[in-house]
Amino acid sequence: MTIFKRFYLSVCIGLFLTNYSLDLVANEALPGGKASVHNYGHNAFSMPSANMSITRRLDFNVGNSFFRNPWVIAPASTRARDGLGPIFNTNSCQSCHIKDGRGHTPEGTEDSAVSLLIRLSIPLSNENQRKTLLRDGIIPEPIYGGQLQDGGIPGVKAEGRITLHWEAVLQIFPNGESISLRKPLFEIKDLQYGQMSKNVMISARVAPPMIGLGLLEAIPEASLLAAEDIDDNNNDGISGKANRVWDVARNETSLGRFGWKAGQPSLMQQNAAAFNGDLGITSAIFPQDHCTEQQVSCLNAHNGGEFEVSQKILSFVEFYTRNLAVPARTNIADESLERGKKLFQQSGCANCHTPHHTTAKLINQPEQSEQKIWPYTDLLLHDMGKGLADNRSEFLANGQEWRTAPLWGLSHQKKVSGHTELLHDGRARNVLEAILWHDGEAKTAKEYVVNMQKGERADLVSFVESL
């Protein structure tokens, strides 16, 4: 082959690749498809879908108001927004989903854990509890229920107080370098309603970011299920299992999509559950406050009417949470990012952090309909090993399984939230630490990263941080 011919060929291939990657790049830069927004500051997670019509933006604003403003104790003059408690974690959605972004771990040992909460349950001990397990996915702690509420209205004691200590865990790389990870040790103090069950299981959860949730909801169920490989029949070491959870409105078991263990089937139910568990607000979906029989002052407290949040207001909040847009990526054309992207594939990260999906055609949700999106998740459950385990099951998710967390928006987290913490309990202080906590099904991928050259690892991290 002459030099000229070779040159000609490489130009052709080059042109082909350029065209191909330009197309790909253009898509990737808009992780939320046409709903993506170009806002890169402190408010990057608070914008409505860019493809939303103006009249619908009015509804977005109304939803925002109920998401942001504090709920008050009943009875109050603001009847639509009363009914807080009797026990609760916080008084508004926004106080945990700060700036519609991720919560954080408490700074000091004694700081209140506002944007982090603790779920509670006990193991199944008799067959009568099967029905509870079917509906709730867990058996609640007999006195304290399924979640520790560390706040109470006047006259009703908070259930207890969360304290947090960190334990250092050393990770050594083959080149001799090491980094110190931190593992949280949660303790519940000042229990106000007696001793907890001896075999209580606790699971700490940081409030997740709110962007792109409507798009995740719009991924066709069939395409999520197609990626399932429960028995690892393809022998790649990765199973992938969809959670099947109770859908209250449909009165049947359905695919789980939301929450750290995919314990909720829809945004409507996720929101209603958060109103109920975190704020103590009842609704048609969850009509009971979280008071157990032992919590008499809680049971006797004044409540804010039959359903403290009306279906109408829940619909506004649903609309709002469906339409918090994913910000565009600002930097994608960098060479190191290209290298990082390849390493992301090669290491196997992309086997669970599925880069790309196409949403279903939805008549009443034009913003989410038929969008090419880049969330980097399969929404399936994976065994993440002992290190990350909470040892508390939730529907089909066992104590070591977690839902693959979406990675979109990570490039904006620092500006929105002022920190770079990751994972369900916020233990990872940055992307590399989060990767190093991966184990179980992700062990091969993690080891691939550990054994990389230092420069390669930096490229991989830069890529994830650019999403």
Added chain:
Amino acid sequence: MLLAKKIIYNVVWLAILIIIILNFSACQQVDSQPLNKALISEFKEVSERSIVIQYADIAHAVFEDALFTAQTLKVAITQLRSYPSETTLLAAKKAWKLARVPYMQSEVFRFGNAIVDDWEGQLNAWPLDEGLIDYIDQGSYEYVLGNNGANANLVANKKISVGTTVLDTSSLTPELIISLNELGGSESNVASGYHAIEFLLWGQDLNASNSGAGSRPASDFMMGKHCSNGHCGRRAQYLWAVSELLINDLSYMQKQWAPDGPYRKLLLTENPKQGLRKMLFGMGSLSLGELAGERMKVALEANSVEDEHDCFSDNTHYSHFYDAKGIQNIYLGEYTRIDGQKVFGPSLSQLVRRYHSGLDSRLSNALEETMKHFRRMVVAAESSQNPMAFDMMIAEGNTKGRMLVNQAINALVQQTTLIEQVAEALTLGELNPDNADHSF
């Protein structure tokens, strides 16, 4: 004798004020003559740049009026402090209401101009937990749970503790008051601005959705044995300090838009198309997100008096009216000053008319239609027979009130749709929510 003295005092102050206002207006005319000449030559073509200049001129006039009326308010507050009586209290309330007229017309500048949006919190933040400032009726007081400053009562306390910190509040200066905004991280701690003054003049509105505003007695400002609710000297001092602060803040913003003001210069160095985008973005954002959404539809859906904007004075109908008026001003390139003078010049309306006369008349009509609905709300609220204030309109089961509010909301939505069409017609691109400084 005393009465005569007061009258003389009043007259003298009024005369001084009039002189100040006239002087300012005169200076303005002289200063802006070269500018006007430039405008006249461009006027026939209505250049995009001349429209942005007119936008800045209106901003300057509006903020200057806001400053003048705030100065008048401070005079009235000084009067109230020196001669507390129901008469001087009423005069201060009237001055406050007058001060809201230009200020609300300035709100349209908030959106699209980060300099205004970042600044306005200190002047107009709301809602506020009023127990931060003064005594409240514990039985009906609702504050944000977890707000450590909600019962600080600055008027009564020379030091306050927030969490583990103890703050010296012995001297109620404007500087101290600034530092108390968002105390302890809570946005409900609003120590300064129009609503703090409003609360100090009217007191809490304890009538819920029934007729009536707050009813603070003038004796709250009287010295010695006539003083009601204690700490009258500190209350008067607080009121004086916040009005001083208001003047400082308005003075800063007025200078920014003045003929040689730094922000005006910056605005005019940008591509005029960017200026036009800011104008339309501001009109749309205030119409839809802020006024129709936050201030009206949320209030209506929540049936909540806590969502009423000017809740102590029951002046919300006028606040909304002048917000809407501000939007119309920008499109028509005109503004009626508090002394009745008209500021007018090259406008978006003229520009649109040149290319799309149908669209111009549709938007002009829509803006006027909106004003018609807000006028109806004002008439209902100010009715001498059966006044229906905004907090009554949004009450559960008030069909007539709901209709009044809904019609105004729908008119705002309609005008916003046309504002977007105008932006498209002027090839300014979409007014995407993500391309400017505040959510649209």
